[in-house]
Amino acid sequence: MERRQLEYFLAIVEYGGVTRAATRLHVAQPTISAALRSLEKELGGQLFERGPGRFLLTQAGASLIGPARRVLRDFDLAADSVQDVLGLSGGRISIATVPAIGFGWLTKVLAEFRRLYPAVQVSVDSDIDSQAIADGVADGSHDVGLTVESTVNAGIDGVEVGTQELKALLPPGTPQQEAPIALRDLVSMDLITMHSSTSRRWLETQLGLVGLRPSIAVELSSSDSIVPLVTTGAGYALWWTPMDNGACVLHTIEPSLTRPIRLLRREGKPAPTIEAFLRAVDVVVGTGRAVPEEN
Structure with a gap:
């Protein structure tokens, strides 16, 4: 069993077939196919069920994924150990x-x-x-x-x-203040948030204790657009720090929330x-x- 055989096997698993694996690895498709057949012959069984445009892992193939990854990591560890000696x-x-x-x-x-x-x-x-x-x-x-x-x-x-601390992310130009912002003071402001997040669930729970709910203006599937939207003045967000806040203003909130x-x-x-x-x-x-x- 050779390292390259295992690399090709894991690439087929990751990319869903020989053709896509060959494209991503910049290797000729017949080379990967031949390595897979050789590996299956050596192991004594099929690792994939072949079908039109699909490669499905057999039980034997699924059992090989973890060990294959560990073997490749051991190869890397051996190389790294030599490089450590060499600098x-x-x-x-x-x-x-x-x-x-x-x-x-x-x-x-x-x-x-x-x-x-x-x-x-x-x-x-x-x-x-x-x-x-x-x-x-x-x-x-x-x-x-x-x-x-x-x-x-x-x-x-x-x-x-x-540790990370949760803070209020506010539009550029928002006046700085020393005192923390009370959560109830955020209720009247438009919230930009993800559909589901730790900070949103915490905010909803805290406000729910006093019979209040956040005013949600924008819901997102990822956090990528939060800073740009707050920058334009579309609303505020809850932001874990340290994390890039661009030109936006960060204010502490009360009660506070931290996590490791x-x-x-x-x-x-x-x-x-x-x-x-x-x-x-x-x-x-x-x-x-x-x-x-x-x-």
Whole structure:
């Protein structure tokens, strides 16, 4: 069994067929087909059920996904270990994060990481589901996960590397004030929010305790348009900080709400690229909690 066979197998799984996998990998389709047939022959069974325009995983194929990812991660770990000795002159790190961390906190960490290790390639995927991020770290899909909720996974180390505070995001030019804004004072203002989010559910619960409801003006399926809409004066939003707020004004609110930023990685000694990322986290955050202590 060769590394490239496993890479092609996982590409077929990810992209849904040999043709799309070949296109994304810039490899001739017959090359991938031949590698798949060779892998199936070596393993003694079909990994996919073939049909017109479709490749469906067999039970055997589904059972191979996790081990294949771990084998490829071990290959990367071996390469990273050599590069660590030679001075980390390459390598790759894959990060999965919830959007609220990716838009702000992670930006500063990546800037420091790129300054320290410019030869390391970085891949960042966004997911609103913290448990899905943790699962991806556990099965080897990602090296590092960044979440804001507790997750349950065997073989995963989690450490708190910061906190986020919920604030009111107001249009540019809004006068600054020292005193926090009371939630009841936001009721008369137009709210720009996602269809479902932690901040919206919290706001509705808090206002519901005193018989009030937010005045929702715009509902969005993602947070990408929130800052542009608030910038135009279309309304206000609830915004987790630190996160890029553009030219908008941030005000603290009362009562306040904070949540931890959790960094997840697989247990054991981290690969050199992962340890380098953890060092960058400690430089930016200044806590010294990300890099594991030597036993």
